[in-house]
Amino acid sequence: MAVIEIKNVAKTFGSYQALHDINLTIADQEFMVLLGASGCGKSTLLRIICGLETASEGEVWIGGRRVDHLPPKDRGISMVFQNYAVFPHLTVFENIGFGLRMQKMPDDDVKRRVERTAGLMHIDQLLSRYSGELSGGQRQRVAVARALAMEPDVILMDEPLSNLDALLRMEMRAELKGVLAESNTTAIYVTHDQVEAMSMADRISVMHEGKIVQAASPIEVYRNPAAEFVAGFIGNPPMNFLDATPQGGGKYTVAGHSFDGPSAANSNLQFAIRPEDMKLSDDGLQAVAKVVEPLGAHLLVTCELDGKLFRAILDSEMQVKPGDVLKLAPMPDRIRWFDPATTLAVA
Amino acid sequence: MNPRLLPYFLIFPVTLFLCLFFLYPFVLVSQEAFSNENGYNLDNFREVTSYWKFPISLKNTFLLAAAVVPVQLALSLLMATMVNRMKRGRDLILYIWTIPLGISDLAAGIIWLAIFEQSGFLNSMLGGLGLIDSPTNFLSYQTPVMVFVAIMLAEIWRATAIMLVILVAGIGLIPKEYYEAGEVFGASPWQRFLKITLPLLRPSLQTALVLRVILAFEVFAVVQALGGTLFPVLMGETYAYQFDLLDGGAAAAIALIILAISITFTLIIMRALRVPKGATI
Ligand SMILES: Nc1ncnc2c1ncn2[C@@H]1O[C@H](COP(=O)(O)OP(=O)(O)O)[C@@H](O)[C@H]1O
Ligand SMILES: [Mg+2]
Numbered sequence: 001m002a003v004i005e006i007k008n009v010a011k012t013f014g015s016y017q018a019l020h021d022i023n024l025t026i027a028d029q030e031f032m033v034l035l036g037a038s039g040c041g042k043s044t045l046l047r048i049i050c051g052l053e054t055a056s057e058g059e060v061w062i063g064g065r066r067v068d069h070l071p072p073k074d075r076g077i078s079m080v081f082q083n084y085a086v087f088p089h090l091t092v093f094e095n096i097g098f099g100l101r102m103q104k105m106p107d108d109d110v111k112r113r114v115e116r117t118a119g120l121m122h123i124d125q126l127l128s129r130y131s132g133e134l135s136g137g138q139r140q141r142v143a144v145a146r147a148l149a150m151e152p153d154v155i156l157m158d159e160p161l162s163n164l165d166a167l168l169r170m171e172m173r174a175e176l177k178g179v180l181a182e183s184n185t186t187a188i189y190v191t192h193d194q195v196e197a198m199s200m201a202d203r204i205s206v207m208h209e210g211k212i213v214q215a216a217s218p219i220e221v222y223r224n225p226a227a228e229f230v231a232g233f234i235g236n237p238p239m240n241f242l243d244a245t246p247q248g249g250g251k252y253t254v255a256g257h258s259f260d261g262p263s264a265a266n267s268n269l270q271f272a273i274r275p276e277d278m279k280l281s282d283d284g285l286q287a288v289a290k291v292v293e294p295l296g297a298h299l300l301v302t303c304e305l306d307g308k309l310f311r312a313i314l315d316s317e318m319q320v321k322p323g324d325v326l327k328l329a330p331m332p333d334r335i336r337w338f339d340p341a342t343t344l345a346v347a
Numbered sequence: 348m349n350p351r352l353l354p355y356f357l358i359f360p361v362t363l364f365l366c367l368f369f370l371y372p373f374v375l376v377s378q379e380a381f382s383n384e385n386g387y388n389l390d391n392f393r394e395v396t397s398y399w400k401f402p403i404s405l406k407n408t409f410l411l412a413a414a415v416v417p418v419q420l421a422l423s424l425l426m427a428t429m430v431n432r433m434k435r436g437r438d439l440i441l442y443i444w445t446i447p448l449g450i451s452d453l454a455a456g457i458i459w460l461a462i463f464e465q466s467g468f469l470n471s472m473l474g475g476l477g478l479i480d481s482p483t484n485f486l487s488y489q490t491p492v493m494v495f496v497a498i499m500l501a502e503i504w505r506a507t508a509i510m511l512v513i514l515v516a517g518i519g520l521i522p523k524e525y526y527e528a529g530e531v532f533g534a535s536p537w538q539r540f541l542k543i544t545l546p547l548l549r550p551s552l553q554t555a556l557v558l559r560v561i562l563a564f565e566v567f568a569v570v571q572a573l574g575g576t577l578f579p580v581l582m583g584e585t586y587a588y589q590f591d592l593l594d595g596g597a598a599a600a601i602a603l604i605i606l607a608i609s610i611t612f613t614l615i616i617m618r619a620l621r622v623p624k625g626a627t628i
Contacts, residue, residue, distance in 0.1 A: 050531060051530075051531075052527050052530065052531070071530070072530050072531045072533075073530070073531070073532070073533035077531070078531060078532065079527075079528070079531045081524050081527070081528060082524075083522070083524055085522070085524040085525055085527065085528035087525060087528070087543065088547070088626055088627060088628050089546040089547055089549075089622070089626050090626075098528075098529075098532050098534075098542075099531075099532035099533055102532055102533035102534050102538065103533060129625065130623060130624075130625035130626040131625075131626075132624075132625035132626060132627055133624075133625040146532070150532070
């Protein structure tokens with residue numbers, strides 16, 4: 001139970017700047033996901049919060065206490081590692097109780113705490129096993145149980161599900177979210193998987209090249225990306241972009257059609273629309289279908305529009321072949337605009 | 348070729364070599380130890396164990412092993428941990444620390460003799476500093492403790508590196524995440540060493556200790572150079588029976604006794620440091 005404040009945190013490795021001036025406040029009991037491509041600095045930020053790495057600049061506050069000079073154990077945090085880091089020489093019981101033993105907790109209390117958390121993670125049958133005798137999913141559960149057993153204020157997770165197969169990942173996703181909601185801890189969860197981020201997060205911080213580009217609720221990040229990077233990163237497939245030239249008076253020409261756009265700006269903009277926000281209509285933008293992928297629930301059509309690749313998600317009943325000419329009309333309230341100079345959204 | 352037979356086929360030449368040059372001589376030595384002109388019996392063993400020097404050499408050998416191996420274990424663990432934390436210059440330090448490995452045990456004994464003998468470095472240094480008036484003989488029958496210490500130092504200097512290289516390799520295999528987990532869950536550096544490094548290092552500790560203990564029971568040239576007859580050890584007795592007394596049967600019997608001791612300790616070490624099934628990295 002704690003608010004986390006990250007103030008002006010920067011990190012350089014030699015001459016390489018991994019994090020630039022990060023500012024982020026995470027509310028008590030919030031589930032915050034750090035989302036970004038590999039190498040963007042997610043783990044580095046998490047490790048700075050944890051205390052396994054020291055920031056080159058800035059401050060980390062947890063629960064109203066400045067912690068960046070404290071060792072990890074005094075920060076009220078615990079962590080789930082990407083490769084689990086379940087000790088191979090200890091049984092599941094001793095693994096879950098490891099942190100409690102380090103605190104010199106009496107045996108009876110350790111036993112009670114371990115059994116309770118093991119029950120929560122459905123591994124109470126495995127307490128006497130070694131990690132070599134567990135499956136990946138079971139090891140993952142031990143790692144989570146070990147972190148929960150500490151009853152921390154904050155639980156930090158670095159891609160905890162990335163080593164599991166797809167089906168197990170989906171199952172663990174829901175379960176993890178449930179267990180964490182029950183435990184009243186603040187959670188920071190690092191992932192590069194946007195589905196994981198969208199489905200678990202209270203709030204997502206999208207990271208790119210060592211910066212936080214947008215921190216908002218999943219639906220906000222999806223509907224109103226704050227920058228072109230977010231629009232092109234979130235969504236599968238992500239947003240389409242088309243060039244827009246101003247006509248004056250808040251009108252813009254996009255692929256030969258006129259659209260209402262931001263009136264304040266009067267320069268070339270990027271017009272952005274999600275693939276699923278297109279309707280077939282006679283007065284739509286003219287596109288030539290190139291690749292047609294029936295995905296069961298819907299039809300993904302990659303077309304050429306205004307000399308660019310453009311994806312549209314259509315009803316699966318539609319009969320579309322490569323070479324067909326489609327008239328695609330964007331839903332007006334779903335159109336977003338970005339300034340190519342700043343790459344930021346303009347309203 | 349049948350893939351299940353292939354491994355056996357491939358190890359056949361080595362096996363043959365071992366049988367020819369190790370097993371066969373071993374059988375011969377055993378034969379010699381357990382027989383004399385009266386046929387097969389235990390006379391050789393009776394002879395060597397009832398000789399007055401036997402209990403002393405047995406005691407000395409054990410004493411030396413007990414004094415040297417724990418010190419070497421602690422030293423090599425400390426050195427391996429330090430090397431493992433170094434970022435730059437790690438290889439250079441390792442090379443320097445392993446130099447004694449390249450020196451034969453007799454040469455090592457002679458080097459330390461050059462330090463301790465009456466006209467040696469230690470005497471000239473102490474004399475130069477004005478701490479002593481005239482050179483003393485550190486390695487005489489009047490200073491048995493000094494003889495023992497000199498042999499100990501030489502052995503530690505000579506053979507710690509063999510444990511070091513095994514432990515450095517073993518520590519390098521332990522994933523960093525375990526230490527980070529230890530740190531996050533509140534283990535101090537010392538606790539991390541005790542609760543993470545040591546248990547995960549058991550396979551390497553096993554190898555290092557077995558090797559080292561076997562070598563300790565075979566100690567010979569260093570003792571010969573520094574102690575001569577002042578500090579009899581089992582291997583020295585073997586040599587004396589074979590080449591001074593020309594009694595091959597007795598020499599073979601002592602060699603087998605040393606072998607039995609080595610096997611016993613190997614089993615004890617393997618047992619003490621065994622890793623339960625499923626508990627490996
Ligand atoms: N200890 C380190 N030394 C040098 N560079 C590092 C170190 N740790 C991370 N980096 C670099 O910092 C960048 C961000 O790394 P990381 O935080 O692990 O990314 P992510 O977790 O988002 O994939 C990467 O380019 C990585 O190479
Ligand atoms: Mg990472």
